[in-house]
Amino acid sequence: MATLKQLAEKEELFTGGHRLCAGCGIPQIIRLILRSVGENCSVVGTTATGCLEVGTSIYPYSSWRIPWIHSAFENASATMTGIEAAYNALKRKGKIAKDKEIKFLAMGGDGGTYDIGFQALSGALERGQDFVYLCYDNGAYMNTGIQRSSATPFGSATTTSPAGSAIPGKTQWRKDLTRIVAAHNIPYAAQASAHNWKDLQRKAERAFAVKGPAFLNVVSPCPLGWYSKPELSMETAKLAVETCYWPIYEIDEGVLKVNYKPKEKKPIEEWLKLQGRFKHLFKEENKGLLKEFQDRIDLEWARLLDLDGKHI
Amino acid sequence: MKRRLLTGNGAAAWGARLANVDYVPAFPITPQTEIIETLGSWIDSKEMAGRMVTLESEHSMVTAAGAAAATGVRVFTATSSQGLLYAMEMLYTVAGWRAPFVMVNVSRGLSAPITLEPDHNDILAARDSGFLQIHAATCQEVLDSVLMAYRLSEDARVRLPVIVNLDGFYLSFTREPVEVPKEDKVLSFLPPFDPENIRFRASTPISQAVAVLGGGPYSYFRYETHLAALNALSVFDEISVEFGRFFGRSFDAVEAYRTEDAEFVFVMMGSFATKAKEATDRLREAGWLVGLVRPKLFRPFPKEHFLKLLKGKKGIAVIDQNISMGKGGVLYTELASVLYGSLDDGPVMASFIGGLGGRDISSEEFFEIAKVIRRAAEEGKAPPPRLLYTEEELREMRKLQVIANAERNQAGKRVGKKDE
Numbered sequence: 250m251a252t253l254k255q256l257a258e259k260e261e262l263f264t265g266g267h268r269l270c271a272g273c274g275i276p277q278i279i280r281l282i283l284r285s286v287g288e289n290c291s292v293v294g295t296t297a298t299g300c301l302e303v304g305t306s307i308y309p310y311s312s313w314r315i316p317w318i319h320s321a322f323e324n325a326s327a328t329m330t331g332i333e334a335a336y337n338a339l340k341r342k343g344k345i346a347k348d349k350e351i352k353f354l355a356m357g358g359d360g361g362t363y364d365i366g367f368q369a370l371s372g373a374l375e376r377g378q379d380f381v382y383l384c385y386d387n388g389a390y391m392n393t394g395i396q397r398s399s400a401t402p403f404g405s406a407t408t409t410s411p412a413g414s415a416i417p418g419k420t421q422w423r424k425d426l427t428r429i430v431a432a433h434n435i436p437y438a439a440q441a442s443a444h445n446w447k448d449l450q451r452k453a454e455r456a457f458a459v460k461g462p463a464f465l466n467v468v469s470p471c472p473l474g475w476y477s478k479p480e481l482s483m484e485t486a487k488l489a490v491e492t493c494y495w496p497i498y499e500i501d502e503g504v505l506k507v508n509y510k511p512k513e514k515k516p517i518e519e520w521l522k523l524q525g526r527f528k529h530l531f532k533e534e535n536k537g538l539l540k541e542f543q544d545r546i547d548l549e550w551a552r553l554l555d556l557d558g559k560h561i
Numbered sequence: 562m563k564r565r566l567l568t569g570n571g572a573a574a575w576g577a578r579l580a581n582v583d584y585v586p587a588f589p590i591t592p593q594t595e596i597i598e599t600l601g602s603w604i605d606s607k608e609m610a611g612r613m614v615t616l617e618s619e620h621s622m623v624t625a626a627g628a629a630a631a632t633g634v635r636v637f638t639a640t641s642s643q644g645l646l647y648a649m650e651m652l653y654t655v656a657g658w659r660a661p662f663v664m665v666n667v668s669r670g671l672s673a674p675i676t677l678e679p680d681h682n683d684i685l686a687a688r689d690s691g692f693l694q695i696h697a698a699t700c701q702e703v704l705d706s707v708l709m710a711y712r713l714s715e716d717a718r719v720r721l722p723v724i725v726n727l728d729g730f731y732l733s734f735t736r737e738p739v740e741v742p743k744e745d746k747v748l749s750f751l752p753p754f755d756p757e758n759i760r761f762r763a764s765t766p767i768s769q770a771v772a773v774l775g776g777g778p779y780s781y782f783r784y785e786t787h788l789a790a791l792n793a794l795s796v797f798d799e800i801s802v803e804f805g806r807f808f809g810r811s812f813d814a815v816e817a818y819r820t821e822d823a824e825f826v827f828v829m830m831g832s833f834a835t836k837a838k839e840a841t842d843r844l845r846e847a848g849w850l851v852g853l854v855r856p857k858l859f860r861p862f863p864k865e866h867f868l869k870l871l872k873g874k875k876g877i878a879v880i881d882q883n884i885s886m887g888k889g890g891v892l893y894t895e896l897a898s899v900l901y902g903s904l905d906d907g908p909v910m911a912s913f914i915g916g917l918g919g920r921d922i923s924s925e926e927f928f929e930i931a932k933v934i935r936r937a938a939e940e941g942k943a944p945p946p947r948l949l950y951t952e953e954e955l956r957e958m959r960k961l962q963v964i965a966n967a968e969r970n971q972a973g974k975r976v977g978k979k980d981e
Contacts, residue, residue, distance in 0.1 A: 291763030295628075303772055311768035316761050318631065318769040320624055321654055327621030331586065331628030332761070334614060338583035338634040341610075351763045369624075372617025 250451060251284075259284045260314075262292070267312040269304040272479025274443035274469030274486060275385050281446055282354070282383060282465070283315070285453035290350040291315075293336075295329050297357030297366055298322040300392045301385065323365040325355040326373035329380045352457050353380035359400035360390040363426050374433040374462045381456045381463045384426070387471035395474040399424040402494070403545065404538055405526045407474070412529035417538055422545060430464045431500040431561070437463040439499035439508075443470065444486040448497055448508055455501065468495045476525025488520040493550040500561065507557045514550070517543050567739040569732030570595035572700040573639065573665045573725070575739070576707025578609050579747040580663070583634040583754075585613040586625040591677055592729035593641040593667040600637075611637075619644035620651055626662055627655025627722070631769060633756035635711070636662035641729060642669035642683045649686065655722055656691025657786065658770050661714040661759075662722050663707055664692070668831065669729040670918040678919025679729040681831065681883040685891050691786050693723040693793055694859040696830045698816075700737040702857070703727045705804070705812050708742075711751050712800045718792045720759075726859075728832040730919060742808055750807045790861045797858055814858040815866040819845065823852030824875045825934050826908075827927070828896060830856055833882055833916045840927030849931055856892075864899045871900065874908040876934035882916035889946045890914050909937045915949030922949060 251259075262283040269276050279301070286292045294317045296302040302319050305312035320328040333353050339345045355373075357366055362384040370382060389407050390396040397410040401419050406412035410419040431438040436459040441449040449467060456463035468489050470482040477485050489495040492515045498507045518539065521527040530539050567575065573596050577585065585604075587597040603609040616622040619640050626638045640648065645666055655662075666687075668679045684694065695710055697703040703725065710723040727733060761769065773779045797814050804812045818838055820826060827837045834855040844851045854870050856863060871877060877900075881890025888894065893912040900907050911934050915922045926949055937944045 293761070293763055306768055306771035308771045308773045308778055311771060313768050314766045316763060316765060316767050316769075318628065318761065319771060320628065321650055324621055324624040324651070327616060327624035328628045330614070330616070330621065331584075331625030331630075332632050334584045334586070334612065334625065335629035335632030335634045335761075336763070338612065338629070339632075342583070345762075349763070368617060369621045372621055375617070376614065 250454070253446070256281070256284050256450065262314045264312045264314060266310070267305045268307065269300060270473055270479070272470065272472040272482040273300070274387065274471070274482055275301050275304075278383070278385055278443050278449065278467050278469055279356070281450055282453045285450050286352050286457050287350070287454070290352050290457070292352045292354055293317075293332055294354045294356065295320060295325050295332065297325040297361030298392075299358040299361050301356060301358065303392060322361050324369045325357045325361065325366060326369040326378070326380075326382060329353050329355040330373050330376070330378050333378055333380060354383060355380055356383045356385070358391070359384060359386040359388060360398045363399045363424050370430075371433065374430060374435050374464070377461050379461055381453075381465065383465045383467065385467055385469040387469045387474060388423070389471075389474050391471050391474045400426065403542055404530050406529060407526070417529055417535055418526070427464070427466045430466075433462070434503070435462040435464065436460065437499070437501055439465055440495065441465060441467045441497050442486045442490050442495060443467060444483040445490070445497065445509070452499060455499075474526065476528070477523050481523060485520070485523050488515065488523065491515045492517050492520045493546055494520055496550065496553055498553065503560050505556045505559055505561045507553060510554075517546055563741045564738045565741050566736045567700050567704075567741075568595065568734055568736050569697070569700045569703050569727045570667065570734070571599060572703040572739050573707060573727065574599035574603070575741055576704045576725075577637040577663075578603060579742065579744060580635065580637065580708060580711050580751060581748075581753065582611045582637040584611055584629045584636050586622045586629070586636070586638050587613055587615050588617075588619050588622045588640065588644060589615075590619070590641045590644040592669060592733040593639050593644070593665070595733065596639045596665060596667070619648040623648040623651040623655060623664070626664065627651065627658055627660040630655070630660035630662040630722070631658050631759065632761040633754075633759050635754040637664075638662070639665040639667070641667040642671060645683050646671065646686060649690070652687050652690040652692055654770070657782065659720040659786065659789070660722055661720050663710045663714060664722065664724050665707065666724050666726045667729045667733045668726055676918045677729065679731060679882075680917045680919070681726075681881075684724065684726045685883050687724060688860065688891070691721060691790065693719075693721055693790060693861065694726060695723060695857055696726045696859055697732065697857070698832050698834050698855060700732060700735065700739050703732065704739055704741065705808070705810070706857070708747060708751055709797075709800060709804060709812055713793055713797055715754055716796050716800075717757060719789055719796055721786070721789055721793070726831065731832040740808075746807060750803065794861045794863060794865075812857070814856070814863040815870065816853075816855040816857060817870050818853040818855070820852035820854060820870055822850055824850040825852075825931060825938070826871060826874050826877050827851065827853045827930070828855070828877060828879045828892065829853065829882070830859065830892060831882060833880075833922060836922055837880065837927060840924050843924060844928065844931055851931055862895060862899065867896065867899055868903055871908060872904055876909045876911065876938040878911050878913060878930045878934045880913045880915055880922070880930065884914050884917060893946075909934065909941065909943050911937055911944050912946040913949060914946065920949075
């Protein structure tokens with residue numbers, strides 16, 4: 250496990266000058282993950298259509314100092330399937346040294362992972378592709394201008410689930426993708442947060458180390474879509490964890506481990522109040538929704554603690 | 562050279578086997594399945610060295626095919642109909658990547674109504690995707706097309722994916738004697754894939770398939786792809802000469818049958834053109850000066866070949882096994898755009914649509930078509946487009962509708978009784 254200083258000394262594989270927004274959680278997630286690829290390993294990447302792709306690859310510039318390809322919105326997993334197959338073929342034919350360690354990284358946002366890319370992801374997990382899938386979850390289709398996805402939190406206002414007098418934002422709970430992914434019985438699946446570099450880095454190292462599919466679901470603050478202050482992004486991410494809206498845990502070879510248990514679970518309002526997308530929940534008439542939100546979090550958290558340390 | 566009794570699907574599989582492909586991403590669909598089953602069994606028995614992976618959809622299948630080809634290995638895949646359309650987004654994408662590989666499409670009519678039998682609306686939906694297209698009419702041509710397609714696709718002047726099309730059922734499940742060339746001969750004609758500047762190697766940073774801002778860069782890349790597709794015209798002719806030298810049979814971009822002295826010419830694609838060939842012989846016996854022109858290469862469109870073959874003809878009947886709703890036959894439209902203004906005193910053209918969903922085109926119908934085009938030439942006036950359908954067929958259809966209505970009424974009564 251590298252120290253922060255050691256990490257900082259590693260080669261930067263994701264350069265600055267990209268077009269992602271100020272306060273966006275994505276770049277630091279990517280930088281940290283690319284730093285976590287083992288020594289003497291090469292990494293090959295693909296990114297689903299979305300903020301990360303558009304923000305880093307406008308011709309003739311690129312932020313990627315790795316072999317990187319963009320494919321389409323829904324098929325990062327299938328793209329990596331083809332690339333991995335090609336590398337295996339090149340190894341079989343002796344065109345690449347058989348013992349050369351190559352890591353495969355597919356990246357997508359929550360729309361490209363939870364929704365439109367779910368079929369391709371599920372297929373690649375079931376086939377046991379040897380790759381790491383990173384989902385940066387900012388909780389909506391942010392690249393197209395904040396539309397609700399199946400990862401959007403309950404109550405959140407988006408441009409397709411606006412908070413009005415008839416409907417108070419999104420009325421459904423978010424899809425629990427990490428658990429769904431884990432149900433494919435893959436070697437490693439984890440939930441992490443952009444603010445906790447140590448936890449995220451350890452998880453990324455583990456994800457690259459296992460043979461077979463590994464999945465990282467990382468909450469990524471989006472000042473544009475969350476209506477939050479860019480300078481408070483890490484604070485906002487931290488509160489998602491402290492309130493247990495976004496528990497950080499892992500399922501390693503089938504055993505679930507909650508990696509962080511707040512000494513004192515903060516009320517969900519603490520997280521919500523930093524974000525304009527939840528502003529309407531603080532109106533008098535929506536008090537019931539706040540309670541509903543808190544009750545659901547309490548229930549999910551209790552369920553998770555029940556599973557802590559167990560084979561699931 | 563061995564001759565084997567092969568189905569069109571079997572011939573396609575042999576093409577992939579002889580091309581010594583590294584990777585076969587697959588997904589089953591009728592009537593294509595026999596191709597991937599055959600390849601699967603060969604790989605399983607170590608008769609073939611590549612690897613096959615069944616993806617979870619055609620969209621992912623074409624994605625994986627393009628991604629592997631862009632990484633620098635030889636890829637084969639196959640699909641049909643609904644599957645081709647499901648993958649359509651990626652057809653455009655991987656062609657834009659300039660990823661060279663070969664995909665076989667076993668033509669089948671599109672839903673709705675859903676059917677298993679062939680026409681060309683599936684393959685023609687891919688017309689503008691950047692994939693080149695070769696259309697086979699016999700099982701031998703299926704095998705030969707796959708080998709030609711790899712040469713064309715991987716040529717540095719082209720570098721585009723190629724679809725080889727064969728008709729479902731009529732070719733896919735029909736056995737014909739096929740000469741299967743020897744491996745060493747194929748290896749000389751089609752050496753192992755040399756990706757040259759196609760590189761996507763670990764430790765060598767490179768960004769591929771990036772976004773562009775604005776119409777200028779976008780147009781640049783799109784024009785480049787178009788020009789590469791046009792390059793394929795002369796490259797195809799070049800490879801076709803070599804093909805003849807290696808295997809002793811020709812593989813021209815356009816087949817011309819009894820056209821030299823013909824006054825009237827049928828133009829058709831795919832296996833149904835063999836029906837036109839048969840009709841041509843019969844019409845000749847009856848004293849008609851008719852011939853047949855059949856493009857094997859459809860993208861790029863072999864304009865010059867057509868102009869040469871159709872110069873001086875009195876009339877042309879284009880029989881399309883496809884229908885563009887609200888317009889008509891696609892091949893007719895394409896050919897008309899080529900002939901217009903290119904030939905002095907150009908021939909009269911007539912459009913016929915037939916063979917949809919595998920509907921037969923009878924010998925009598927070809928006689929009727931010949932009559933229509935002769936009359937048109939005499940009158941110097943193009944006739945209205947015709948949809949081939951007989952009174953007998955319409956009567957049968959009406960019968961089915963009567964039965965369907967009766968069934969519906971019966972079912973309605975049964976439900977009604979329950980409600981009481």
